[in-house]
Amino acid sequence: MTMKNTVFVNGLVKSREKYLIGRDKFIQMADAANDVEAFRLLSETGFGGEAVSGAAPSDYETLISAEWKALMGFLKQYAPNENFVRAVAARNDFHNAECAVRSVYAEVAVTAFMPDGVVDKSLLLSAAHGEKTEMPQYLLSPMKQALELFEAGEASGVDVSLIFLRAYYSFMLKTAAGSVWKENVAFEIDAKNVCAALRSNGEKGVEKQYIDGGKISVKTLSLIASGEKDKALDKLLRTPYYDFVKSAFEEKAASLALVDTERRAESFAMEKLKEKRFETEGSVPLLVYVNYKLCEMKNVRVVMALKRCRADKDKIIARLVDCYAG
Numbered sequence: 001m002t003m004k005n006t007v008f009v010n011g012l013v014k015s016r017e018k019y020l021i022g023r024d025k026f027i028q029m030a031d032a033a034n035d036v037e038a039f040r041l042l043s044e045t046g047f048g049g050e051a052v053s054g055a056a057p058s059d060y061e062t063l064i065s066a067e068w069k070a071l072m073g074f075l076k077q078y079a080p081n082e083n084f085v086r087a088v089a090a091r092n093d094f095h096n097a098e099c100a101v102r103s104v105y106a107e108v109a110v111t112a113f114m115p116d117g118v119v120d121k122s123l124l125l126s127a128a129h130g131e132k133t134e135m136p137q138y139l140l141s142p143m144k145q146a147l148e149l150f151e152a153g154e155a156s157g158v159d160v161s162l163i164f165l166r167a168y169y170s171f172m173l174k175t176a177a178g179s180v181w182k183e184n185v186a187f188e189i190d191a192k193n194v195c196a197a198l199r200s201n202g203e204k205g206v207e208k209q210y211i212d213g214g215k216i217s218v219k220t221l222s223l224i225a226s227g228e229k230d231k232a233l234d235k236l237l238r239t240p241y242y243d244f245v246k247s248a249f250e251e252k253a254a255s256l257a258l259v260d261t262e263r264r265a266e267s268f269a270m271e272k273l274k275e276k277r278f279e280t281e282g283s284v285p286l287l288v289y290v291n292y293k294l295c296e297m298k299n300v301r302v303v304m305a306l307k308r309c310r311a312d313k314d315k316i317i318a319r320l321v322d323c324y325a326g
Helices: 003-017 023-030 036-043 057-078 080-107 119-126 138-150 157-175 179-198 204-208 218-225 230-234 242-253 259-274 284-307 313-317
Strands: none
Touching: 003 242, 003 284, 023 036, 023 284, 023 313, 036 284, 057 080, 057 284, 080 138, 080 157, 119 138, 119 259, 119 284, 138 157, 157 179, 179 204, 179 242, 179 259, 179 284, 204 218, 218 230, 218 242, 230 242, 242 259, 259 284, 284 313
């Protein structure tokens, strides 16, 4: 893509940002009297495009799928290269690959699958059932590994998920273009490793769930797992992780369910990426926009799913991930 095209795309991205849903709107939806009112507020934003016509609150996943398809269409037209598209689509592709493998051994609801990335769900299902397909190796490899685990009778839910999670982040570290994106992937990995450490007991637990590619060492994660707060924080002093880990220790000490820590982990990479939102060079503006859009979809799912369960406003707000800041 030429510099002229990059400048054009970045301008186009900025013009599209004004249609993103901000946190205030999500709070307004959370405060709505019921799911019908929340859905009405959502429909006013234009989220879902034409799919919103005649839709009901129970159709929110249809709207999310429509937004995902629109995003993928936009990227296929304007992303700098095919790898950019593959990297954005990878989260859905790896998730669907895992669902396809699980479907061989247990019933998996259709709703468990996410909208297609760059690989159609039917191909993933065919590959999982041993049929020959033209599938990328980066998906075939973890599928084969997970299938072998099932066939050996050694598959647990955590172990299977870890296979695909590790494969996903390995792929992302190789595919994500530019230092900003690669650093952002590392932030995601570290946030997940911290959460896993908080749920683990010592070094063995950390090693079992460790995802390679982050910047926080196994040794430091083991200190977190062992509850050695001062030593762990000393290791993280002057790093972007200090405040996040400190608040996580405080929440755990209060015997809370780590809801806020899990939410902050989900938002951590986005919070760091937002610091780059005023950059205008290369594909950083496009990367920021894509992540805003993905967080928007997550928040729509959180709000609508919980409103339909008649969840309390504060419980909904507590689960919102970081999103468009303006």
